[in-house]
Amino acid sequence: MDFNDSPEDAEYRRNVRAWLDQNVPKKIGSTEHEKLAAAKDWQAKKAAVGYGCITWPKEWGGPGGTAIQNVIFTEEESNYQVPPNPFRIGLGMCLPTVMAVGDEDTKKRFVGPAMRGEEIWCQLFSEPSAGSDLGASRTRAVRADGKSDWIINGQKVWTTLAQYSDYGIVICRTDPNVPKHKGLTMFWVDMKDPGVKVTPIRQMSGGAEFNEVFLADVRVKDSQRLGAVGGGWKVSLITLMTERLAVGKLSGANWAQFLDAARRTPGIGGTPALKDQSLREKLADWYVQDEAIKHTRNRAMTAISKGQIPGPENSISKIIAATKLQELSHAAVEMLDQYGIVSGPYLSESAGQFHATLLTAPGLRIAGGTDEILRNILAERVLGLPGEIRVDKDVAFRDVPTGR
Amino acid sequence: MNFDFSDDQKFLKAEARKFLDGNAPASKARAILNDKDKSFDENLWRAVAAQGWLGAAIPERFGGLGLGYLELCVIAEELGRAIVPIPFASTAYFLAELIGLAGDEDQKSHILPKIAKGEMIGSIAVAEGPGVLSPDGVQTFVVDGKLNGVKIPVTDGMIAHTAAVLAYENGQPALFLVDLQHGSVDRENLDTLDPSRGAAVLKFNDSPVTRIGKLGEGWKLIESLFDRAAVLLAFEQCGGSDRCLEMARSYALERYAFGRPIGSYQAIKHKLADMYVKNEVARSSAYYGAWALNTDAPELPIAASAARIAASDAFWFASKENIQTHGGIGFTWEMDCHLYYRRSHQLSLVAGAPRLWKERLVSQLEKRASDGSI
Known part of the structure; x- marks a missing residue:
């Protein structure tokens, strides 16, 4: 049991560090346009030397590296100020799906440009009436009259990066007369098509990091179909499986910031709030949770380095981290007592971070699998408990009852 | 990155489980629970000693197996899973560790081989009454090599041969070894919340003692000792809480209500997912503790605190929600659920309650923060 790299991994890390030292761009830019250009340049530079898509096979222009090499690169890269990464959805989810089910022409056309950062992809899955229940997607794709082409109409929601994307993969209802999972088909679409309209969603936090995407009479060729007609659900599972392999981290205010704030904030009786035993106990719990997430991740890395597929570590970490961020930021704001309602210039920058986390935390408990769905996943896939009773399983999709 | 036990250590763990499945079913703990005159299973104690586990981390030159702490950790997890009714923790995590930490060559060569063979049962005598013991509260004193005072409760105090006692000498705290078979020691059996783990009140009347470690460093020594024990206890707790989850899961699959297994209801599924x-x-925290213990890392006090906090929370939650998942039958004497519920308290209190460890953790984080090292 140790935290050391194997000799091969240590060498890989040294090379990565040396390369990053030499190549990390000096300027990232300040406008959105400049940042996007910097991001594209950075991805191209990485791809040219085999750091673009480390685990991709040689056949598709990747170096055929190991999962742990990918982790090492990500860890090392995070120590530098690098341009934003608008490629993560495409390279992490869309293109692996294209590689798994696309025909040769499609793969040849898209894999290289995506890896080199020339084209950005998004994933058009969630809908206003299909969130946790993705299989209930209603965006329709119907055959154009007498042609093999398809016409797509519908609305997608919570689409990350849609505003920058060149292409997207979209799951559509092609047959409403069969049970829901059997009537879905996956396509790729050109996001620059005049029928595609992208509008930002204003979140409760005030930010706008996601989009609604409206598809109105978007005509796609049958060659844009990914997988069989009616096979869209299976294809979407491939996409979502690759999501599990990405070892993510939720960001927000942490225990060290809380500790620092509690030292400087007056508590009951005028002593620092950090002397408050109830806050101390909470602080201990958050520290334990933060560290446990780190070490759970270390256990997952160990499994990956031994060539094993990681287990449900991501679900565990997300359940803990999202709730912890919410509770911690809530306690930090409460610690300010009446002043906790103040924001803007009268609130210190550090205290402002707790306000920001407080307002983003509800989204963290929902995005990428709600707390409830993640608990179902753990209960069913890890503990082997029975699946939910599905009243819509054997019913034609058009007959499934709908509410809001 | 290799944050896992080795194949050899996993093999040892599998062997330990096989052995305990055969030799230490929960009925052994239950038998002790049901027998007022017994506070441990002597045959099981001998059988466990014969496996060499007590000496897993004791160097070979002192009669141990000389394996290491990672091996002791995997054994601890299996012992906790089996809720063994034996004084393993008192002997191996406390007395043997104390001798290893602060004993002189003579104490080591005299005591460790006996522990490794299972010939000496140990105990740690710190508490003197309800509530948290502070340095000012200790009312046990050593004058001219003679100990006077009362320790209550002392886990395994009725069956131990030797106790390590916290007492003051010349106004300074220190730890002392006492032969409990000496006529000057009065022992009285205590009823306990977890009767499968016995305890005693020990009264010392001019009892002869040998100091272990330096005078004045008793408090520091206790903290170091408890850090080490905390990691090992955390593995026992992990074993116990994993077993509770298994019991709850099996029952949730077998038990039907309203025409379907109760494990198909989200109220149960989510409860088990939370467990x-x-x-x-708890497991990830315990692993980090194991690493810190095995490498004698400066992070040990923080790692041990985190392991103890997480493991105590997990075992408490799993043991109570296991009963809840079982419903009425879980509340009966005949089901094993309550054995784990009782044991979860025994383990979370024996080296100081989680509240104390949270305070210990935060005060260390505070120190690091003011050093600017976080």
């Missing part, structure tokens, strides 16, 4: 999450938090 699983807490158990994994």
Whole structure:
């Protein structure tokens, strides 16, 4: 049991560090346009030397590296100020799906440009009436009259990066007369098509990091179909499986910031709030949770380095981290007592971070699998408990009852 | 990155489980629970000693196996899973560790081989009454090599041969070894919340003692000792809480209500998912503690605190929600659920309650923060 790299991994890390030292761009830019250009340049530079898509096979222009090499690169890269990464959805989810089910022409056309950062992809899955229940997607794709082409109409929601994307993969209802999972088909679409309209969603936090995407009479060729007609659900599972392999981290205010704030904030009786035993106990719990997430991740890395597929570590970490961020930021704001309602210039920058986390935390408990769905996943896939009773399983999709 | 036990250590763990499945079913703990005159299973104690486990981390030159702490950790997890009714923790995590930490060559060569063979049962005598013991509260004193005072409760105090006692000498705290078979020691059996783990009140009347470690460093020594024990106890707790989850899961699959297994209801599924999450938090924290213990890392005090906090929380949650999942039958004497519920308290209190460890953790974080090292 140790935290050391194997000799091969240590060498890989040294090379990565040396390369990053030499190549990390000096300027990232300040406008959105400049940042996007910097991001594209950075991805191209990485791809040219085999750091673009480390685990991709040689056949598709990747170096055929190991999962742990990918982790090492990500860890090392995070120590530098690098341009934003608008490629993560495409390279992490869309293109692996294209590689798994696309025909040769499609793969040849898209894999290289995506890896080199020339084209950005998004994933058009969630809908206003299909969130946790993705299989209930209603965006329709119907055959154009007498042609093999398809016409797509519908609305997608919570689409990350849609505003920058060149292409997207979209799951559509092609047959409403069969049970829901059997009537879905996956396509790729050109996001620059005049029928595609992208509008930002204003979140409760005030930010706008996601989009609604409206598809109105978007005509796609049958060659844009990914997988069989009616096979869209299976294809979407491939996409979502690759999501599990990405070892993510939720960001927000942490225990060290809380500790620092509690030292400087007056508590009951005028002593620092950090002397408050109830806050101390909470602080201990958050520290334990933060560290446990780190070490759970270390256990997952160990499994990956031994060539094993990681287990449900991501679900565990997300359940803990999202709730912890919410509770911690809530306690930090409460610690300010009446002043906790103040924001803007009268609130210190550090205290402002707790306000920001407080307002983003509800989204963290929902995005990428709600707390409830993640608990179902753990209960069913890890503990082997029975699946939910599905009243819509054997019913034609058009007959499934709908509410809001 | 190799944050896992080795194949050899996993093999040892599998062997330990096989042995305990055969030799230490929960009925052994229950038998002790049901027998007022017994506070441990002597045959099981001998059988466990014969496996060499007591000496897993004791160097070979002192009669141990000389394996290491990672090996002792995997054994601890299996012992906790089996809720063994034997004084393993008192002897191996406390007395043997204390001798290893602060004993002189003579104490080591005299005591460690006996522990490794299972010939000496140890105990740690610190508490003197309800509530948290502070340095000012100790009312046990040593004058001219003679100990006077009362320790209550002392886990395994009725069956131990030797106790390590916290007492003051010349106004300074220190730890002392006492032969409990000496006529000057009065022992009285205590009823306990977990009767499968016995305890005693020990009264010392001019009892002859040998000091272990330096005078004045008793408090520091206790903290170092408890850090080490905390990691090992955390593995026992992980074993116990994993077993609770298994019991709850099996029952949730077998028990039907309203025409379907209760494990198909989200109220139960989510409860069990929460148990699983807490158990994994405890496991990851315990692994880090194991690393710190095995490498004698400066992070040990913080790692041990985190392991103890997480494991105590996980075992408490799993043991209570296991009963809840079982419903009425879980509340009966005949089901094993309450054995784990009782044991979860025994383990979370024996080296100081989680509240104390949270304070210990935060005060260390505070120190690091003011050093600017976080």
